[in-house]
Amino acid sequence: MISFFDVTKRFPGGQVALDRVSFEIGAGEFVFLTGPSGAGKTTLLSLILRQDLPTHGRILVNGRNVVSLPRTKIPFLRRSIGVVFQDFRLIPRKTVFENVTYLPRILGLGSEKQRTLGYETLRRVGLAHKANAFPLELSGGEQQRVAIARALVNDPAILVADEPTGNLDEDLSDEIFELFREIHLRGTTVIVATHDRDRIRRAGQRVLVLHGGRLVRDGDAPVENSELEPVLSRGENGG
Amino acid sequence: MTLGKALYYFAREALLNLFRSWKTSLLAVTTIAVSLFIGGFFLMLAANASRLIEDWKSEAMVVVYFAPTTDLNEVDAARSLAGSPAWVEGVDEVTAPQARERFRASFPSVATLVEGWEEEPLPASLEVSFDPLLVEDHAFEAWLGELEELPEVELVDDDRDWVDQLELALQLVLGLGLALGAVLLGAAILTIASVIRLTAILYQDEIDVMRLVGATEFYLRGPFYVEGLWQGLLGGLVALGALFGGFVAVQPMAEGSLLLGTMGTTFLAWPQQVLLVGVGAVAGLLGAIFSLRREAI
Ligand SMILES: Nc1ncnc2c1ncn2[C@@H]1O[C@H](COP(=O)(O)OP(=O)(O)O)[C@@H](O)[C@H]1O
Ligand SMILES: [Mg+2]
Numbered sequence: 424m425i426s427f428f429d430v431t432k433r434f435p436g437g438q439v440a441l442d443r444v445s446f447e448i449g450a451g452e453f454v455f456l457t458g459p460s461g462a463g464k465t466t467l468l469s470l471i472l473r474q475d476l477p478t479h480g481r482i483l484v485n486g487r488n489v490v491s492l493p494r495t496k497i498p499f500l501r502r503s504i505g506v507v508f509q510d511f512r513l514i515p516r517k518t519v520f521e522n523v524t525y526l527p528r529i530l531g532l533g534s535e536k537q538r539t540l541g542y543e544t545l546r547r548v549g550l551a552h553k554a555n556a557f558p559l560e561l562s563g564g565e566q567q568r569v570a571i572a573r574a575l576v577n578d579p580a581i582l583v584a585d586e587p588t589g590n591l592d593e594d595l596s597d598e599i600f601e602l603f604r605e606i607h608l609r610g611t612t613v614i615v616a617t618h619d620r621d622r623i624r625r626a627g628q629r630v631l632v633l634h635g636g637r638l639v640r641d642g643d644a645p646v647e648n649s650e651l652e653p654v655l656s657r658g659e660n661g662g
Numbered sequence: 663m664t665l666g667k668a669l670y671y672f673a674r675e676a677l678l679n680l681f682r683s684w685k686t687s688l689l690a691v692t693t694i695a696v697s698l699f700i701g702g703f704f705l706m707l708a709a710n711a712s713r714l715i716e717d718w719k720s721e722a723m724v725v726v727y728f729a730p731t732t733d734l735n736e737v738d739a740a741r742s743l744a745g746s747p748a749w750v751e752g753v754d755e756v757t758a759p760q761a762r763e764r765f766r767a768s769f770p771s772v773a774t775l776v777e778g779w780e781e782e783p784l785p786a787s788l789e790v791s792f793d794p795l796l797v798e799d800h801a802f803e804a805w806l807g808e809l810e811e812l813p814e815v816e817l818v819d820d821d822r823d824w825v826d827q828l829e830l831a832l833q834l835v836l837g838l839g840l841a842l843g844a845v846l847l848g849a850a851i852l853t854i855a856s857v858i859r860l861t862a863i864l865y866q867d868e869i870d871v872m873r874l875v876g877a878t879e880f881y882l883r884g885p886f887y888v889e890g891l892w893q894g895l896l897g898g899l900v901a902l903g904a905l906f907g908g909f910v911a912v913q914p915m916a917e918g919s920l921l922l923g924t925m926g927t928t929f930l931a932w933p934q935q936v937l938l939v940g941v942g943a944v945a946g947l948l949g950a951i952f953s954l955r956r957e958a959i
Binding site: 500502525526529 | 668671871872876881
């Protein structure tokens with residue numbers, strides 16, 4: 424589903440954000456991406472979404488060669504990837520419903536279909552009753568659930584989340600991760616960048632650990648917290 | 663999405679943007695309205711004035727004035743020479759008393775000027791009406807010269823010269839007016855471009871998100887193009903409304919005045935009205951295209 428072959432990303436300023444990273448994520452996998460602040464997590468996700476190009480290496484996403492993808496095809500790649508951010512990034516002047524149905528609307532679905540799809544998706548995140556509210560009238564956890572609904576509305580093959588619970592407290596984070604688990608169970612490939620070591624440990628899923636742009640570990644979640652500690656100890660304060 | 667749906671979506675989004683940032687929109691609409699108002703004003707002036715000139719042209723006459731004491735019974739030579747060319751449609755004789763009466767009737771406020779003289783104050787004349795289309799310039803000039811050389815003729819007055827000059831002057835004024843309108847329109851396009859640029863910057867975060875969830879550039883830019891179009895369209899309608907308002911307000915005054923009474927009587931013809939609003943719309947669209955060219959958003 425997602426393959427990185429020897430991917431390096433060097434920014435114009437000279438910073439090496441990713442250094443010869445290679446991995447493969449199969450369809451339907453659930454993968455954590457972790458590492459200290461500045462390790463290159465956001466950069467890695469931005470390459471998947473083709474927000475940026477690697478300096479070197481090959482990237483395949485959902486069968487597409489992302490590096491050679493023509494500009495005009497980029498939107499079609501992105502429609503197959505749902506994306507969730509730490510800061511939600513909802514459009515404040517549009518209602519919850521309009522935020523969620525933005526993509527179906529520009530894809531030209533009829534208004535009846537938009538309604539069904541919008542409410543169905545909002546129901547999945549438990550917010551159908553807030554359809555007509557505006558994002559800023561909702562709590563942080565609710566806003567993030569709306570953002571997840573927006574990411575799910577086009578039934579994407581891949582869901583990418585960049586520190587989705589970074590702004591939320593523990594209970595709300597539980598809700599969000601529960602949602603990701605359900606999404607994964609329905610067959611979607613899920614990649615979540617997070618600092619939450621306890622959660623990674625408890626989840627027992629595959630973890631990619633970045634450090635200074637290098638992929639320092641790729642495997643099942645360590646059983647012991649200490650196993651993750653050495654590589655993560657510098658990322659205490661998040662980022 | 664079908665084109666129709668897309669346009670509907672663009673129009674709606676653009677209208678929302680327009681209202682949401684109404685202050686900057688107002689600026690854009692105003693600048694375009696001012697430039698179109700000025701352009702439209704000169705168009706209207708020109709249309710009315712040229713109609714008046716056409717009237718004058720079709721009524722153009724050569725007037726042969728006789729020396730003060732000339733007896734109209736002794737001007738057969740002049741009469742037959744005046745009536746001879748093919749372009750002449752008619753020759754009317756105006757006796758000295760008739761000339762005096764005419765003056766009194768046309769200019770009552772200064773009627774005393776022609777009263778109380780021992781002799782008639784105005785000369786007798788022949789009014790030669792002609793068809794401008796049949797006139798052959800060279801022969802016409804020669805004919806005027808011959809008339810002028812007759813001993814009883816004091817002056818031959820040919821309207822055509824000053825009507826031509828007036829027409830030239832009118833074209834000059836129209837040209838200058840339209841040039842002024844065009845310069846202002848250029849400024850208006852730049853204003854619209856900046857306003858749309860501002861809106862785009864204001865919504866940059868939203869645009870980035872929409873791009874990230876898979877919106878094409880067409881869908882991201884469409885609303886901005888239509889916003890420019892709306893602003894231009896509104897500007898054109900405001901200009902048209904202001905012109906019509908001004909026209910209606912000035913009308914009563916115009917009817918009382920000698921010059922404007924004959925002149926300020928028609929509004930812009932509907933193709934010109936459409937043109938005015940259309941130019942506004944195109945200018946708005948140009949402004950948007952201008953502001954979103956390259957990788958602007
Ligand atoms: N646009 C950019 N220009 C220059 N350097 C950047 C840019 N984005 C990220 N970086 C650098 O790349 C490295 C990785 O950043 P990032 O991927 O954001 O890390 P993370 O998400 O793991 O905290 C950091 O050193 C950061 O400063
Ligand atoms: Mg990051």
